Amino acid sequence: MQTASSAPQAIPATSVLADLREMVVEQFEYREVLRQMTLRDLTLRYKQTVMGFGWAVLMPLVNTAVFSVIFTRVARLDVGMPYPLYAFCGLLAWNFFASALRFSVTSLTSNQILVSKIYFPREIFPISAVLVAVVDFAVALLPLAALMLYYRVPVGAPLLLLPVVVLVHVIFTTAIGLLLAMGNLFYRDVKYLFEVAITMWMFATSVLYPVQRVGGRIGALLGLNPMTGIIDAYRSVLLLNAWPSPTLAAAALVSTLLLAIAWFAFHRSEFAFAEHL
Secondary structure (H helix, E strand, O other): OOOHHHOOOOOOHHHHHHHHHHHHHHHHHOHHHHHHHHHHHHHHHOOOOOOOOHHHHHHHHHHHHHHHHHHHHHOOOOOOOOHHHHHHHHHHHHHHHHHHHHHHOOOOHHHHHHHHHOOOOOOHHHHHHHHHHHHHHHHHHHHHHHHHHHOOOOOOHHHHHHHHHHHHHHHHHHHHHHHHHHHHHHOOOHHHHHHHHHHHHHHOOOOOOOHHHOOHHHHHHHOOOHHHHHHHHHHHHHOOOOOOOOHHHHHHHHHHHHHHHHHHHHHHHHHHOHHHO
16 A cells, blocks of 8 residues: 655755755856866867867858858748858857757766766866857857958847847756756767757757748747747847847746756756766
């Protein structure tokens, strides 16, 4: 007979808040470790390369050129602005997201000695991967600025919201990165599934074409994608001299809630990390 005592016990709200408070305090206490880890990852990424940070610029430029030919010469796609601007801005934001997640997913398994032997908050590993991608993103903004000058894109007050858009982008990316890093530690298949999923996700986002033009149930489903709201917000403040649509606020809410859930789940699972390495 099952008794009341054998039923699953809910986690008290006070315990959740205490854990969240502890997690924030730990990040502040170990901020120097995060800084050093980020510098290490930056150095390792471009070690023994001739171009260094130039790769952060070259890849989206090459992809922009390729997709510009496909979507303007072959598909004749009209996006309401010069297509190279549209594509480069979308690819810039997407490359930040995909690159951060690609390094986050293996951030724990590729640092097995540090994870198992030395104590510090393990979330530092995926967060460091995101910060490295932020640096790449900042560098790649320079050619976007050059393209904006070339096409004489006007800028105004909406540009002041760029840091807000970046913050929402970072929060959402960090949340997904924490979940992927934790998932890949427990199930190594995750890193392979990620490569399939990230490609499908790109074409379900307004990176190369406006997904809003997709009608029916598929269009409604694509409209729930937070990355579309984030990338559209980049185009609004950078290229259209317009305020972001309410989808950015929705993306911000989803991102914040997802980060809290992912961070809490990561923290609660941390005790089992060493035995799965």
